[in-house]
Amino acid sequence: MSVVLIFLAGVAAIVIWWISGQRLMSKPWLEVGTLDDIHQPAKPPIPTAKIGLGIFLAVVGALFSLLASAYLARMSGADWWAIPIPRLLWANTAVLILSCAALQWTVVQVRRGADDGVRLGLDAALATAVLFLAGQIVAWLQLVAAGYVLADNPANSFFYMLTGLHGLHILGGLAVLARTRVRTLAGSATAPARLRLGIELCATYWHFMLVVWLLLFALFTGWANDFVDLCRQLVS
Numbered sequence: 001m002s003v004v005l006i007f008l009a010g011v012a013a014i015v016i017w018w019i020s021g022q023r024l025m026s027k028p029w030l031e032v033g034t035l036d037d038i039h040q041p042a043k044p045p046i047p048t049a050k051i052g053l054g055i056f057l058a059v060v061g062a063l064f065s066l067l068a069s070a071y072l073a074r075m076s077g078a079d080w081w082a083i084p085i086p087r088l089l090w091a092n093t094a095v096l097i098l099s100c101a102a103l104q105w106t107v108v109q110v111r112r113g114a115d116d117g118v119r120l121g122l123d124a125a126l127a128t129a130v131l132f133l134a135g136q137i138v139a140w141l142q143l144v145a146a147g148y149v150l151a152d153n154p155a156n157s158f159f160y161m162l163t164g165l166h167g168l169h170i171l172g173g174l175a176v177l178a179r180t181r182v183r184t185l186a187g188s189a190t191a192p193a194r195l196r197l198g199i200e201l202c203a204t205y206w207h208f209m210l211v212v213w214l215l216l217f218a219l220f221t222g223w224a225n226d227f228v229d230l231c232r233q234l235v236s
Contacts, residue, residue, distance in 0.1 A: 047197060050197075050204075053201050053204060057205070060169065060212075061212070063165075064166075064212050064216070067165075068162075068215065071219060074158065077154060079153060079154060080153065080154055080155055083148055083220075084148075085220050085221055086139040088138060088139045088142065089135075089217065092132050092139065093213065095128050095132045096128070096210055097210065098124075099124075099128035099210075100210045102122075102124035102128060103121065103177075103202060104203055105117075105121050106118055106121030106199055106203070107199055109121055110196045110199050115184070119181075122181045122184065125177060125202075125206070126174070126177055129173070129177065132170065133170060133171065143156075162219075163216070166213055169209055169212075173202065173205050173209065176198075176201075176202060177206075180195070183195055183198065
């Protein structure tokens with residue numbers, strides 16, 4: 001429950017920040033200014049695609065937070081045997097971090113108008129994302145070969161479900177990222193503003209999925225237990 005409360009508090013903070021940025025909580029009748037301020041260009045609104053992505057990520061975050069809470073609650077069961085974490089997951093985590101770094105670098109390049117840098121960054125992000133998914137599959141195969149099958153105990157089921165669900169979200173993002181890369185092949189025919197927005201959305205999505213994976217990784221390795229205990233003490 002504490003995990004859900006922390007996530008909801010984070011979502012509320014983001015919503016309040018977004019509303020303040022949109023000036024929905026302002027009081028124009030109390031504002032003081034000159035006539036010249038009226039002719040100043042208004043702040044451009046947030047694109048609909050960014051708002052839609054924010055809502056989608058909020059839903060995805062709520063889903064993973066609920067599953068993480070169920071994971072923590074289920075750990076107290078007598079039939080729970082912790083699953084060993086393959087060392088390959090450490091390498092996979094580093095690869096996903098590199099993928100996010102490549103996309104963030106691509107965002108900088110597209111803002112500068114460096115077409116070669118954009119294509120190179122997207123290629124690097126695509127390659128590392130595919131490598132991450134391949135590494136996750138290999139980690140699954142290693143666990144299955146060691147006898148940790150899906151229906152053996154609840155810990156196995158949660159591990160395969162959470163990593164599989166995260167992998168599906170990465171796969172969906174990979175499809176969007178590949179489509180964005182195809183747009184760069186059009187060269188001048190691609191609208192610069194649209195391409196820039198697409199890359200920024202991909203980077204935001206990738207960073208979010210990296211945060212989700214880091215939290216799941218902390219959950220699997222047991223690092224999250226001390227944090228949850230601290231949150232429970234603070235709540236109580």
